[in-house]
Amino acid sequence: MATATTATDFDVRRHDSFGLRVQHLLHSNPVLGPLAVLIVAIIAFSIVNARFLTATNMSLVLQQVTVIAVLALGQTLIILTAGIDLSAGAIAVFSSILAATFCTRAGLPGVLALVLGLGFGTLMGAINGFLVTRIKLPPFIVTLGTLTIFFSLNSVVSGSETVRGSDMPGIMTWTGESIPIGNFRLTYGSIIMLLLFAYFFYALSRTAWGKHVYATGDDAEAARLAGIQTSRVLFSVYTVAGLLYAVGGWILIGRLASASPNVGTEYNLDSITAVVLGGTSLFGGRGSVLGTLIGALIVGFFRNGLQLAGVEVVWQGFAIGLLVLIAVSLDQWIRKVKT
Template sequence: MATDTADPSTSEPPPTAPVTPGRRLQNLLHANPIVGPLAVLALAILAFSLVNPRFLAAANLGLVLQQVTVIATLALGQTLVILTAGIDLAVGAIAVFASMLMAGAAHTLGVPGPVALILGILAGTAMGAFNGWLVTVVRLPPFIVTLGTLSVFFSLNAVVSHGETIRGAEMPPIMTATGDTAFRIGAFGVTWGSLIMLALFVVFSYSLSSTAWGRHVYATGDDLEAARLAGIRTGRVLLSVYLVAGVIYGIGAWVLMGRLAAASPNIGAEYNLNSITAVVIGGTSLFGGRGLVVGTLVGALIVGVFQNGLQLAGVDVVWQGTAIGLLVLVAVAVDQRIRKVKR
C-alpha cells in the first residue's frame, strides 16, 4: 500500500520567534562587549556636563585622567586574572608592598633609583607568581588564595615599612617621575604615569587579540576542561597570567608613588574593590572568557567620571559610593543576561 510523503522541496520551514528590539540589543552587547561601557561613559559625561559646566574644563578632565591612572593600571592586571575565571584580592597589597620596597631600598639602603624600581617590580612579579603557584600547583581556589595572601602581603608591608611614609623628596627623582607632567594641551595635562598606563593597555590589547597566548587565556577562562582537551597547557597559562599580573602591579606601584609623590603603607585597602569595579563595569565577565582590556580602561574612566562629577555636583561622599555600588550591580546583572544568548 502506497503512502504519501511530503515533498521536502515544498515543505515550509518551521516558524521562528520574532526578534525583538531587546533581543537585538542583547545580541549586540554579546558580540561587542565594549558598546555598553562606551554608552555609559558618554551618557555620564553628558549628564555631568549639564549639571556643572566646569566638568568639561580641560584642567578638570586632566585631573580625572590622573585620578584613574593608578586604578586603571592595577585593573589591567585584574582583567587578565578575571578573564581566566579567577579573581585577585591581593592587588592593593602587592602594589603597596612593591612601592614601599622600592622607596625603602632607595631611601634607607642607598640603592640607585633604577635598581630600586627593578627590585620593586621583581617583588610584584614574585608575589603574582606565588599566587599562581598556589592556584595551579596546590590547586586552591583563586578567591581563597588571594584572600589569604592579601593578609600576608599587607603584614609584610608593615614589617618592611615600619608604618612610616617615605616622602618623594627623600627619594631619587626617578621614583616619583611618573607624577610629572609629560605634556600639556592648554590646561589639559598628561603625566608620565598616564602614558605608561596607556602603553600597557596597548601592549596587552594586542597580546590578547593577536597572539596564541591571548587566545589560550580566553579559552582557559571560557572552559578550562575543554581548553585542556584541546591541547592547551592550562596550568602554564594560569601561572603566566598571575605572573604577568604581578609585573603590572609592580609597575603600578611606580605609578602610585608618582601620583602620591610619596610611598605610604597606609593606603591600598580600596584598590582591590576599585580594580574589580573597573573590570566589571568595563564589560569583562566575572565568569571568565569574555571581555576586552580596553573595556577595563573605559570602566576605570566611568568610575573616575562618576566620582568627579558627583563631587562637582555637591553630592555627599556616602552617596558617591552608593552610586558606584549600584553601577557594579547593574553591570553584573547585564553580564548574566548577555551570557544567556545562544551561540
C-alpha cells in the same frame, strides 16, 4: 484552522526581536554597553556643572584613574580566566614600599631599586599563581590570604612610616611629572598606563597567548583537551598581573610624591569594579582591556561628577555600587544569548 495574527502578537514579537538583537550585539561587542554609559555620564555631568569638561578637571580625573586602571588591567587578565585577585592593591603598595626602602635605607641606585621593586611585585604575583595552579587552591582563598600577608609585611618593612619623595631618586617620582598640553596636563604615569593598555589589547587579540587566556577562562577542560597548557597559562597570568600591580605601585609613588604604607585598602575593590563595569564577565572567557579602561573612566567620571554636583561621599559609593549590580545583571542576561 489558521489563527489570525493580532496586533498584540506582532508587538510582542517585535519587542522580543529587538531585545534579542540588543542581546546578540552586546554579546559580540561587550565594549558597547560601557561606552554608552561613559558617553551618557559625560553629557549628564557636563550639563550639571560647566567645570566638568574643562581641561584642568579632565587632567585631574585621568590622574586619579591611572593607578586603578593599571591595577584593573592586571585584574582583567585574571578575571578572563574565571579567577579573581583580592591582593592587587596589597602587591602595588608593598612593591612601592620595597622600592622606596631599597633606595633610601639600603642606598641602592634608583634604577636598581625600581627594578627590584618591580621584580618583587612579579614574584608576589607568581606566588599567587603557584598556589592556584600547583596547590590547586581557589583564587579567592589564595588572594584573600596573600592580601593579609602582603599588607602585614608592608607594615613590618615600612615601620608604618611614609617615605618622602624628596628622599628618593628622581626616577621613583618621575611618573608624577607631567607634560602641559594647553591647560591639560598629561602625566608620564598616564602615558605608561595607555601604552600598557595598547600592548595588552594587541597581546590578547593577536597572539596565541591571548587566545589561550580566553579559551582557559571560557572552558578550562575543553582548552586542556585541545592541547592548551592551562596551568601554564594561569601561572603566567598571575605573574604578569603581579608585574602590572608593581608598575601601578611605581605610578602611585609619583602620584602621591611619596611611598605610603597607609594607602591602597580600597584599590582591590576599585580594580574589580572597573573590570566589571567594563563588560568583562566574572565567569571568564569574555571581555576586553579596552572595556576595562572605559570602566575605570566610568568610576573616575562618576565620582568626580557627583562631587562637583555636591553629592555626599556616601551617595557616591551608593551610585558606584548600583552600577556594579546593573553591570553584573546585564552580564548574566548577555551570557544567556543563544548562538
